[in-house]
Amino acid sequence: MNHNILGEGTRYYPEYWGSEAQNAFLETLQEGLQQAPFFVPRMPRTNQPWSIRMSNLGPLGWVSDKSGYRYQPTHPETSAPWPQIPQMLIDLWRDVSGCPADPECCLVNYYDKPKAKMGLHQDRDEQAFEAPVVSLSLGDSAVFRMGGPKRRGPTQSMKLHNGDVFVFGGAARLHYHGLDRILYGSSQALAAYPAFAEGGRLNLTLRRVSPIA
DNA sequence: TAGTGACT
């Protein structure tokens, strides 16, 4: 029996965006990040820093620090509101999410170092599990791992590449997932942008946070 | 630049 990572509730759109769309978006993202600079998230309680850098766009941003995980309307270091979610991402959400309500958060994870990764976890801080999580990959390819509803249990890995969109909703909405590692230097897509001069991988995840009326 | 992948 060959249980497939692309099971019920997940959808994979290889190279959803070509280079023209990517470049238009990266330009906009770079501007947004001037108002919401990357910060280093930390583990609750231990305060241990993560290997990635993070920012957000939209009315709500997801943050993790010593006091826990939460969504909040402002940047944790500057206290400024997060920049707007670019229209290109709203359009992407409307195209692939199947959700009648627009996203409220775009979490921007920047895997900027060769060793950057993220352990297996659930996205469960939202109040609208009927809306999917929509993930866009830009830059270096990465080894993504998808599991099931419990932390222990079978997992499967797949590569995500520059421009790919991965959607997990339905039965997969609360499934464990993580990022084993990036294939550092595998893409030049970020090279022209000073904000992403280190290269690496950007992952943008669109989420609905509050209940859908 | 493999692929693996559960336990504390």
Add this chain to the structure above:
DNA sequence: TTGA
């Protein structure tokens, strides 16, 4: 414990 979205880490080690």
